[in-house]
Amino acid sequence: xxxxxxxxxxxxxxxxxxxxxxxxxxxxxxxxxxxxxxxxxxxxxxxxxxxxxxxxxxxxxxxxxxxxxxxxxxxxxxxxxxxxxxxxxxxxxxxxxxxxxxxxxxxxxxxxxxxxxxxxxxxxxxxxxxxxxxxxxxxxxxxxxxxxxxxxxxxxxxxxxxxxxxxxxxxxxxxxxxxxxxxxxxxxxxxxxxxxxxxxxxxxxxxxxxxxxxxxxxxxxxxxxxxxxxxxxxxxxxxxxxxxxxxxxxxxxxxxxxxxxxxxxxxxxxxxxxxxxxxxxxxxxxxxxxxxxxxxxxxxx
Amino acid sequence: xxxxxxxxxxxxxxxxxxxxxxxxxxxxxxxxxxxxxxxxxxxxxxxxxxxxxxxxxxxxxxxxxxxxxxxxxxxxxxxxxxxxxxxxxxxxxxxxxxxxxxxxxxxxxxxxxxxxxxxxxxxxxxxxxxxxxxxxxxxxxxxxxxxxxxxxxxxxxxxxxxxxxxxxxxxxxxxxxxxxxxxxxxxxxxxxxxxxxxxxxxxxxxxxxxxxxxxxxxxxxxxxxxxxxxxxxxxxxxxxxxxxxxxxxxxxxxxxxxxxxxxxxxxxxxxxxxxxxxxxxxxxxxxxxxxxxxxxxxxxx
Numbered sequence: 393x394x395x396x397x398x399x400x401x402x403x404x405x406x407x408x409x410x411x412x413x414x415x416x417x418x419x420x421x422x423x424x425x426x427x428x429x430x431x432x433x434x435x436x437x438x439x440x441x442x443x444x445x446x447x448x449x450x451x452x453x454x455x456x457x458x459x460x461x462x463x464x465x466x467x468x469x470x471x472x473x474x475x476x477x478x479x480x481x482x483x484x485x486x487x488x489x490x491x492x493x494x495x496x497x498x499x500x501x502x503x504x505x506x507x508x509x510x511x512x513x514x515x516x517x518x519x520x521x522x523x524x525x526x527x528x529x530x531x532x533x534x535x536x537x538x539x540x541x542x543x544x545x546x547x548x549x550x551x552x553x554x555x556x557x558x559x560x561x562x563x564x565x566x567x568x569x570x571x572x573x574x575x576x577x578x579x580x581x582x583x584x585x586x587x588x589x590x591x592x593x594x595x596x597x598x599x600x601x602x603x604x605x606x607x608x609x610x611x612x613x614x615x616x617x618x619x620x621x622x623x624x625x626x627x628x629x630x631x632x633x634x635x636x637x638x639x640x641x642x643x644x645x646x647x648x649x650x651x652x653x654x655x656x657x658x659x660x661x662x663x664x665x666x667x668x669x670x671x672x673x674x675x676x677x678x679x680x681x682x683x684x685x686x687x688x689x690x691x692x693x
Numbered sequence: 694x695x696x697x698x699x700x701x702x703x704x705x706x707x708x709x710x711x712x713x714x715x716x717x718x719x720x721x722x723x724x725x726x727x728x729x730x731x732x733x734x735x736x737x738x739x740x741x742x743x744x745x746x747x748x749x750x751x752x753x754x755x756x757x758x759x760x761x762x763x764x765x766x767x768x769x770x771x772x773x774x775x776x777x778x779x780x781x782x783x784x785x786x787x788x789x790x791x792x793x794x795x796x797x798x799x800x801x802x803x804x805x806x807x808x809x810x811x812x813x814x815x816x817x818x819x820x821x822x823x824x825x826x827x828x829x830x831x832x833x834x835x836x837x838x839x840x841x842x843x844x845x846x847x848x849x850x851x852x853x854x855x856x857x858x859x860x861x862x863x864x865x866x867x868x869x870x871x872x873x874x875x876x877x878x879x880x881x882x883x884x885x886x887x888x889x890x891x892x893x894x895x896x897x898x899x900x901x902x903x904x905x906x907x908x909x910x911x912x913x914x915x916x917x918x919x920x921x922x923x924x925x926x927x928x929x930x931x932x933x934x935x936x937x938x939x940x941x942x943x944x945x946x947x948x949x950x951x952x953x954x955x956x957x958x959x960x961x962x963x964x965x966x967x968x969x970x971x972x973x974x975x976x977x978x979x980x981x982x983x984x985x986x987x988x989x990x991x992x993x994x
Contacts, residue, residue, distance in 0.1 A: 479875045480875040480876055480877075481876075574780045574781040575781055575782075575918065575920065576781075576898070577916055577917065577918035578918050581918070595899060597877070598896060598899035598900070599899070599900070599911070599913055601913075601916060608916045608918075609916065609990045610900070610913035610914065610916045610990070611913060611990075611991075611993070612900055612902075612911035612912060612913050613911065615878055615902060615909045615910065615911045616878065617876065617878035617879050617882070617909075619876065649990075649993055650993050650994055652993070653993035653994075686993075687993060687994070689910045689911070689912075689950075690912070690991040690992070690993060691991070692912070692950055692951050692953070692954035692987075692988060692991060693951055693954075693988070
């Protein structure tokens with residue numbers, strides 16, 4: 393199944409307890425695409441300014457990522473994010489955001505991408521998510537991401553988006569904020585009632601809990617003490633998960649769980665180095681080997 | 694392998710968002726024993742006052758729990774705890790503690806229990822844990838619990854106990870407090886350097902992470918939205934885990950992981966009702982059925 397992602401492409405500056413990276417490649421659609429491309433071809437839709445360093449595109453070389461939906465807008469500047477992680481690095485502290493081109497009109501979905509069957513709407517304004525979705529003719533499986541900002545400021549718009557998708561991924565704090573329910577297992581059920589039959593709540597180092605129809609399952613993160621930079625972990629998770637679902641063409645609970653295992657492994661690579669370096673190291677062989685390790689961990693007999 | 698547990702036996706008053714239970718049976722050794730007895734015979738060592746309601750002992754009826762080490766001390770009063778849970782119920786707030794008989798001399802390990810091979814030292818003063826341990830001739834596998842109070846006030850004594858045991862179970866906050874390391878995966882490694890080759894860090898609803906020699910594995914909790922009373926979850930977890938290890942007589946990483954699955958299932962029963970009611974409902978059949986469900990959840994293909 394053809395997989396389309398729309399999301400941000402940005403230039404990040406990141407500080408963590410282990411070091412700092414300045415003016416490096418980032419953005420939800422970039423992490424997502426690189427992770428998903430390990431399992432499925434990807435169609436990327438996003439926009440950058442004319443200040444975007446051309447050499448950043450090297451990260452996509454050799455991966456089945458179709459860049460026809462990547463617009464370089466003249467006279468505009470690329471989205472920039474400056475963040476910091478402290479302590480257990482479970483949450484980023486935003487020091488500065490320059491929306492730049494992300495504050496302008498959305499990029500267009502190329503006509504050639506209009507037949508995409510699996511769609512991931514990475515985090516952006518919920519109205520924009522629907523506008524992008526409207527450009528895809530007959531998607532089979534649509535999943536969106538969101539964030540605390542939209543839950544707080546555009547709740548009604550977000551509810552309309554949730555009613556239009558098959559699934560949503562969000563983190564534990566966002567799930568609690570959206571539902572005002574402190575128990576995650578109840579929060580997930582409430583979100584299902586808002587529309588999506590598939591809800592995935594990410595818990596950082598604690599793994600995730602997934603709701604697919606009646607089914608509720610939890611899986612742990614891949615345990616690694618080498619956390620260098622958590623940026624993009626959630627998008628890499630979504631990429632691994634959606635890439636596998638697109639390759640499978642099935643979206644039942646068992647398929648979702650197998651996909652979550654791939655997402656977990658993708659995220660574990662992403663956090664081992666700054667920017668996209670961890671995901672670049674994830675060759676097909678390295679990915680399969682870690683997936684095997686993860687499965688071995690989950691075998692309790 | 695014969696399994697011995699020493700710990701508290703108490704009378705609890707508990708408030709949770711779902712209700713309240715007053716003057717009910719509680720205590721680490723009680724939860725532990727009932728959970729462990731699903732998998733192995735248990736030898737219980739503990740002390741109560743002469744105010745201890747005899748009918749509380751009914752909870753042990755029909756279970757392979759040897760009560761010869763249960764001392765009823767004349768003129769003394771039973772340990773009492775009054776606690777409250779709010780929000781996501783991940784942490785108890787202690788409203789009142791009456792140590793009573795637990796503040797007096799420790800109970801004796803009966804001579805008939807002196808040959809116990811597997812020993813669990815539930816949470817108490819670390820010097821007392823060693824004193825109890827000294828009464829067992831040649832244990833094969835010793836695991837202790839602890840709490841923030843001892844980490845803060847008797848760190849040196851605790852370090853001596855840690856040097857004398859094979860394993861320790863503690864929660865995430867305690868692991869961080871003990872090691873001053875915010876990343877749990879590093880905290881576990883540091884605790885191993887203090888002595889125990891097996892370290893299990895409990896994370897409540899997020900499951901646990903285990904360190905066995907070089908191996909690090911994480912497993913999720915059993916997802917249940919029916920959390921009525923989290924009291925005794927950790928002790929029930931330890932009971933299920935140690936009961937299985939005692940029944941197996943092996944303590945390698947794979948054995949520990951299989952045991953952790955049993956502990957996880959035991960804890961899931963414990964939290965479904967106030968006091969010991971949840972664990973009482975856990976028949977051998979119900980336990981096996983839920984274990985199968987848990988394993989099915991962890992099968993990602």
